[in-house]
Amino acid sequence: MHDARIMLHPSKQRMQVQVDGILIADSTNTLELREYGYPPRHYFPREDVRMDLLTVSETTTYCPFKGHTVYFSLGDSRDIAWSYVEPIEGMEPLAGRMAFYEEVRE
Numbered sequence: 685m686h687d688a689r690i691m692l693h694p695s696k697q698r699m700q701v702q703v704d705g706i707l708i709a710d711s712t713n714t715l716e717l718r719e720y721g722y723p724p725r726h727y728f729p730r731e732d733v734r735m736d737l738l739t740v741s742e743t744t745t746y747c748p749f750k751g752h753t754v755y756f757s758l759g760d761s762r763d764i765a766w767s768y769v770e771p772i773e774g775m776e777p778l779a780g781r782m783a784f785y786e787e788v789r790e
Contacts, residue, residue, distance in 0.1 A: 689720040690749055692777055699726045701733075701765075701784045703758050708765075709733045709784065715777055719749070727781035730767075738765065750775045756782070 693716045701709040711732035717725045741755040743763050751772040756765040764785055771778045 690775070691718045692716070692775075693718065695726065699728070701728070703761055703764055706737065706758075707734070708737060708758065709782070715781060717778070717783070725783045727778055727783045730780055730782060733765075733782050750778065 695714045695716045696712050697714075698710070698712045699714050700707060700711075709728045709732055711726075711728045713732065714726035714728050717727060719725075738756040738758055741757045741763050743755040745753045745755075747753060747768075749772070751768045751770060753766050754769055755763040756767070758764055765782050767780075767782045768775065768778045
């Protein structure tokens with residue numbers, strides 16, 4: 685079971701991610717993750733992300749509250765996004781979604 689310090693909220697607000705002027709993600713179907721001690725993050729469905737521009741990074745981490753993390757880079761911009769491919773129990777809605785360090789509300 686996941687820690688109650690994490691809450692997921694569906695959001696229909698339009699969210700975008702741009703890196704160096706390139707639109708990487710654009711969605712009105714994100715999941716906002718609120719975790720104690722961290723800024724809120726929006727997790728984008730992969731179909732709303734320009735996956736063709738991203739490459740899997742060598743960086744991996746583990747979060748005891750969400751699971752194993754895979755990171756993605758865009759050219760020389762390393763580890764700009766991450767995803768939980770197989771989230772732990774209770775965090776399954778994050779599967780198939782990506783979060784970014786730079787997100788912009790529209």
